[in-house]
Each structure stands twice: as structure tokens, then as C-alpha cells.
Amino acid sequence: MAAPMIESTFKSFMCPIKELRLDKTLACGQSFRWKENIPGTWVGVLAGRVWKLKQNENEIFYATHGNFMQQPTKIEKRPPTKKHRKLSKKGTTEKMTRTVEEKHIWCENLGNECDNELNILSDYLQLSVKLQDLYAQWSHKDPNFREKSENFQGVRMLRQHPVENLFSFICSSNNHISRISSMVEKLCENYGEKITEIDGQAYFAFPSISSLAGEGVEEKLRQLGFGYRAKYISSSAHYLSENGGEDFLFSLREKPYEEAKQQLMKLNGVGAKVADCVCLMSMDKAGAIPVDTHVADCVCLMSMDKAGAIPVDTHVWQIASRDYIPKLKQSKSLTDNLYKEIGDHFRSLWGPYAGWAHSVLFTADLKKFKRESPDTDSKIKEKAKKKKVK
DNA sequence: AACCGACCTAGGAG
């Protein structure tokens, strides 16, 4: 008595799978609330509702449940044209500017109300950014990207809510994706508003800043296993409560990258890396590059370049190794200076959307997406790691 | 200014 899948509750829109891979995009560690409940069907909370998403080669299917909205969704703020003007002045080309500004087929039928499901989704998934064109440009400029991204098409940056994004990444320090996910879930269960229940499973919105700034939050979070991050969360929530709350965070979307980053780094528990994550993932700073252990590995890889070990035809490799070997020898740890230089290097390599490109390579580097037995690259990487430790 | 070491602990690898 297999009950037939009820498809009728799903609506859909056109979206080529190369523009968006749900599995990679939702599970690569930029957002921590999406679960693949049934194979191929992703469930998560967004804008006060529970969403189910799935896809085939050409379409995205979506359904929502519940609607807990304290206030109108803030999704309407982005003026696409401003950013694109910036792009064009770099001369990276008219081609890039034009393609980004183009209306895409899967976006054409969006309504005008801001509280419309398709608008919420389109904003969150940033569908107005045409990913295939960006991949083509990154691949053109960077042979390494071309190679590594081959099996990782459709990895797209989400445009997250700054509050969720910020507190999730405060949890991320020295931590695994799996544990971060469970910590974020605990935040929601303990401090978020309940949205609805589906099949006996309760779903909660991400907590507000004020609820995280409440009495006894730090103690409770420690008890829940947050470790030293408990204090970071409590402290940052207090700071924000007294400094403009979430409106302040949203206002950083309008500020230049450097300023937004500096503001974020005033928060306890937010260093350069977490600040860059937030800039990239919820502040519209497409060029922000979080320099984490993966990126550091990447640089180690470059610095270890031995002819033959890596496909070294690449110009890029040579430049990077020439640039970074001396510094890596001097400093084993990631200094502020080195951090910035690494970011600048990739920005000049990949262009204004460098952070998006970084995310593709980051995803390709995640263990959970690596199937095959160790190939040349991972062997080299092992060596690189050993070197780094000693 | 540039380095450490300490900080918490659930998952996951071996």
C-alpha cells in the first residue's frame, strides 16, 4: 500500500541544474538548516516558513508550510544595477556586465509583492546571478578552477538572513559542519519561535537577537554543549541589542566591504574569517574570501608545487607559489597580513565574484563530497598538511 | 607586530 507521492502541493519554476545544484548548495556548509529528509527532497526553514525543495534537470519544485512572520521579509533591498556598474568599470568586460543584468528565463514571471514565495526563493537563491557565465569566466582565468569545478557545477552562494548567518558562523570556530548544524538546531529549538509541526517534527525559526540576549543564555548554551562559543553568542547578542539590532546588520549590506567587515569584527567571537563568511553569505560582498584551513591548504598545495606532481601547465600555480613560498616558510600561522594577501590574490585572479568561486572550490574539497580513493591531489595534500603541522 | 597556547566537545575515523 505504497501511498502515492503527493506532487500537487509542489509548485515549480524553470531552472537548469547547472545554475543550481540543491544538494551541493544546501549542504556545503554555508547554511546549516537544510536536511535531505527524503533522498532528493530538502527541508529547511527560511523567512519564517518551512520549505521543501527538490529538482530535476530543468526545474525546481517547492512547497511551503506554516508562516511565522513577525515582520515583513526584508528581501527587497538589493538594487542590482549598482553592483553591475562597478563590474563594468573594471573592464572585465562588457560581456560580464551584460549577462549579469539580463533577465533570465526562470526569473521572468516573478510577481511584484515582496511577500511572495517565488520572490523569497529567488532572492535567497540569488537567481538573478547567472552562475554558468561566472563559471565560464573563472575557468577561463584559472585552469585549476576549471579542473576542480568540473564535477561541482551549480554551487551557488545563498543570500542568507544576517542574524542567522552571523550566529551560525560564530558557532563554526574550530568545529565540524555536522556539529555546527546540531548547535544551530539547538539555538532554534531553545530560542526560536515554533513555526509548525510536520509529521510530528517541530520546526522553529532562527531566534531573534533579543532572545539570544536574554538572561542566562550563556549558561544554558554551555549546558547544551556550545563550549566557549556560548559566551561569544551571548556577548554578540548583547552588543547588537544595544547597537541597532538586526537593522544595523541589514544596513551593512549597503556599506563597502571593508567597512562592513570591520563592523562585524567588533563582535566577540568574530575574527577575520567569520566576518568574511558573513560578508560573503549575507552582506552581498561577493568578493569576500573567508581564508580558512581549506584555503590555507590550497596555498600550501601551491607552495609545494613540484613539477609533475600537479598539472603544472598552469601559470596560476607558478605565480601563486612564487608569491607565497617565502612567506609560508617564514610564518607557519596565518597572520593578518598573509590573510589579506591570500584574499587579494584570489580576488585579482577570479574577479568581483571571487568569493563565489572560492565557495565552489571549498565545496569540492569537502570530505563528504569526495568519493574516489585518494588521487594525486589528495596525496599531495597529505604532504602539505604534515608540513604545516611541523 | 607577530606568535603561541588555551579554549569546549560531539562526531567521525581508525
Next chain:
DNA sequence: ACTCCTAGGTCGG
């Protein structure tokens, strides 16, 4: 089942 170690860092000395 059971160690043992790691994991998208940050802070203060």
C-alpha cells in the same frame, strides 16, 4: 565498543 583526534577560529598574553 572504544579510544583518540579533529573540526571552515578567536582571544589574550
